[in-house]
Amino acid sequence: MLPRETQHKALQWLGRQLFNRNDPEAFFDPLLERINPMWVQEYTPARVEQILSETRDTKTLVLKPARRWSGFRAGQHVNICVEVDGIRRNRTFSLSSSPLLWQDQGLVTLTIKRLPGGLVTNWLHDYLQTGAVIGLGEAFGDFQIPQPARPxxxxxxxxxxxxxxxxxxxxxxxxxxxxxxxxxxxxxxxxxxxxxxxxxxxxxxxxxxxxxxxxxxxxxxxxxxxxxxxxxxxxxxxxxxxxxxxxxxxxxxxxxxxxxxxxxxxxxxFFSTPGADLGNQTLGGQVQFEGSRLEVGSEGDATLLEIAEAAGLTPRHGCRMGICHQCSCRKTTGTVINRLTGQASGPGEENIQLCISVPRGPVSLDL
Amino acid sequence: MKKMTEAQLSELETDLNAIRDEVLADLGERDARYIRRMVRLHRSLEAGGRIMMPFGFLPPVFVAATATLGIAKILENMEIGHNVMHGQYDWMNDPSLHSQTYEWDTVCTGDSWRRTHNYEHHTYTNIIGKDRDYGYAVLRLTDDEPWKPWHTLQFINYILLSVLFQWGVGLHELETEKLRSREISWREKLPFLKEFARKGGRQAFKDYVFFPLLTFPVAPIVLAGNVGANLIRNLWSSTVIFCGHFTQDAETFTEEECEGESKGHWYLRQLTGSSNFTGGRWLHILSGHLSYQVEHHVFPDLPAHRYPEISGKVQAVCRKHGIHYNTGSFAKQYGTVVKRVLRYSLPERLMGMARAA
The missing domain is CATH 3.40.50.80 (Nucleotide-binding domain of ferredoxin-NADP reductase (FNR) module)
Structure with missing residues (x-):
């Protein structure tokens, strides 16, 4: 018998030939979703089992992820994906339950506070109901307790x-x-x-x-x-x-x-985009979107994602706070400042995250 | 082309932008539901067609299976692939429906299409010498292009192009006319040819090798059915596309008149260079709403199912500015296309003589 990995690769290859996509397993998702949303392959579906009220503006969602989800370590975060008015929104939250609950009962919890003006947190509070299925990413983050034990x-x-x-x-x-x-x-x-x-x-x-x-x-x-x-x-x-x-x-x-x-x-x-102090730098500049043959100017600390959207482009994006890398994009020339750390990039070609990159002088993007 | 002053063009731009902004502000769940429904329908038809095909030794099943798979391919190419790649659904932030990564069920690669169609054809629409979609460098459809003797038999070329349409579209970026005139070299086209071979190979492998072999005892039937399905798609899509720009009243433009043009002028060119055809709801869906070619060319990145809704407003703008809104029944529009292909197979001189006589 072939090792599982090889089999998987061969199947992937065949899938790409037949369905013209790099995630062929998701080809039939639109049908599977109708039969049972927990069968969706594109992301890990998670069913909302229970919604608990913690305080007047905080709720805990008890979720049952599909069994193929890889689990997590205490202190890690996940991206969740919900569709609000036709638009997929990804946001990052910390898992508030212990990994033992996942191991024993297949459940995880997210504890979510309603943010003033927050599109997704308000939607989750107002519209999400028990039985709904949301998308769950793999856990990440290294906010972990020391082993062996220390105070x-x-x-x-x-x-x-x-x-x-x-x-x-x-x-x-x-x-x-x-x-x-x-x-x-x-x-x-x-x-x-x-x-x-x-x-x-x-x-x-x-x-x-x-x-x-x-x-x-x-x-x-x-x-x-x-x-x-x-x-x-x-x-x-x-x-x-x-x-x-x-x-x-x-x-x-x-x-x-x-x-x-x-x-x-x-x-x-971090829980909110912390934002380094960018006060004493001259930011902004001409941004060239090469793929779209578009050039726009920007001033101040607007991020490339905001600049692109203001120019009518719709780049892929997720958390908008530098976590999920959905908006990663090739910068061909120019220097950008990382809004989180305040650090400047090199001037050459590299991958950057649009949502936390602020141009400093002219920048060209492969977008 | 209708002459308009820059002030009039700017007013035209404002009027059309207003229609566009209204739709953009209203995009939401309704549009998401629509395109997902189409994707679901495509998956059902494709699965249905492929499952029925091996039972095609029964003639009625063969017809049903071939038609089902053919319609699946039409739906995927026209209403889903073409429209998704225009960025009509990018705002949904759904990676499966994103313009820059979508790959469709046809020989032409998504990347090649995005370059030749989204950029070249939609920017330089109907400018002779710049819009290579105008006659596909195979057909002479205007007197702006000098007549050559081989144009006499171009109706045969037209039939061949329609039958093999997916391969023609796939090879479009090869720019054979420039290779022949040595404007570009084969070496420059090597990366393109590699991509073409990969995607073409993939498509041929799927329909002509894999599925027939999977059902080995009935392989010839499955092969024939798959060829038939591709043929149905080829004929239909080429017909729809020809009706979009090659009807009798669809205008062409010269490079000079479009040099340094304003957005208003670009709008005018899209309005006068495109043509619609009328029909029922499913005719529109199966044409990917290219039956609303005028609306599509003015607003290529608005979700296509919105075109019927804004058509009235676009027509009102055309009336206001005295611009001809080119539409008619499918049969009438297609009739003028066939006439056009035939007419320009002869030199202007001859046609003039025929008219005089």
Whole structure:
């Protein structure tokens, strides 16, 4: 018998001959989708089993992905794909459940906060119903707990709690043998996501110390301060994990650096496009879309994706925040600034992500 | 061509842009549902045709299977492939319906088509010497092109082109007329020829080798049915396409009059260089809505099923500007195409004499 891989390759080749596409297995999707949407091959379908309300603006989706999905490690993210008014929208969310739930029951959860003006989060809150099928990408990200066990400090803000939930669940289930502290910042006490789960974890998992801080309940905003860190026993030896809004992450990093923490001991993950400080650079320039024989000028920090769309082009795209690489495109000449890091690219030919690249001077794209 | 001042052309541009903007603002679920329905129908027809084909030793089944597969190919080429590759559904952000990656069920590669059709033909529509789709460098369809003796027999060429249409379209980018005049060399065309061989080989392998061999005992029947299906598609698509630009009143243009033209002038050229034909809903769908060739040429990247809806508005704009809106029944339009192919097979001199007599 042929090894599975070879068989697969031969079938792929034949599929390409017969159906003229690089993913021939998806050729019959339009029919399969009608019979059972979970049979779709183009992406991994996931059925919405349950929708739980966490707070007034946060819901948890319990999903059952098709069995071929490869699973994940605690703290990882996934892209989901939903169709809103005929348009496919991809967005990235953290998995909030433990991988053990996937292994035991084939379920995963996403905990999603409604963002003001957010097209997809609002749609998910208002229109997604139990029984619907959405697309799920493979998990990615390296926001992972140290193995073997070391003391850990999580600093989370708002919906930044989601990957931490996944990790705490996993640590509790594996009986992770090291002190674990969570400093969880919320606006008000009503905004605590997964309160019951957190309290249950604290009772069940003795290594965990939970400290929930409401930042906006008093007259003076109550932000993270040095004393909060002082109160964490043995803080010097901790691996620190940051997840939340940019203000909190910057503040935490500042305080930690002052205490002599090294970069390698601080792990962070972003929830909104953070945006490096591009203030002191002259940005914008003539952008040439070679494939479309189009040239337009841009000013300020507009990204190439925004510039292309404003010029009437419709490049493929996904998350619009530099994560999913759906919008990757060949730059033939010119320099672009990465909006996330503030770093400049080389001037030559290379692949760039349109959604986070801001032109600095003239740029030509193979688009 | 109708003469219009730059101010009039600019007004024409504004009027047509308004129609376009209105559709763009309204794109959404309805359009997504429509194209997905067409894709689903195509998959059903293709699967149905292929499954029926081996039972083609029963004559009625043979006819049904061949027709089903032929219609599947027509639907995929005309309503799905051609329109998707124009970017009509790019806004859906669906990788299977994206203009730059779509590959269709015909010999011509998607890339070659995007260059020769989307760019050359749609930009230089009916400009003699620039739009190589005008007569496909095989037919003489206007007196702007000098007559040569071999044009006398061009009706035979027309029939051959129609029968082998997918191969003709596939080889279009070879630019044989430029190879013959040594304007370009065979070496330059090597990359194109490689791609052509790959895609042509793939198409031939599928229809003429793989499926017949898969059903070995009835291989000749399956082969014949697949040849028939391709023939049906070839004849139909060439007929539809010829009705789009080669009808009696479809105008041609010279390079001089189009030099440095404005968008308004480009619009005028699309309106006067294209022709529609009327018919029922399914005639439009099977023509990929190229029965609304005028609307298609003015707005090549609007979802084609919208053309019937905006046709009234386009006609109103034409009336307002005194531009002839070229339409008629399918039979009438096709009749003028055949006449045109015949008429220009003879030199202008002879035709003039015939008219005088």
């Amino acid at each position: 850990v400090l999580f600093i989370a803000g708002g919906s930044g709690i989601t990957p931490v939930l996944s990790q705490l669940e996993t640590m509790a289930a594996l009986d992770y043998r090291a002190p674990v502290t969570l400093l969880y910042f919320v606006r008000t006490r009503d905004d605590v996501i997964a309160r019951e789960k957190l309290l249950a974890l604290e009772t069940r998992y003795s290594a965990l110390t939970l400290n929930i801080i409401a930042s906006n309940e008093s007259k003076e905003p109550r932000y993270l301060r040095d004393q909060d860190l002082d109160a964490v026993p043995g803080i010097k030896a901790r691996q620190v994990y940051l997840c939340g809004p940019k203000g909190l992450m910057d503040l935490a990093q500042d305080l930690l650096f002052k205490r002599g923490f090294a970069d390698s001991d601080i792990h962070s993950t």
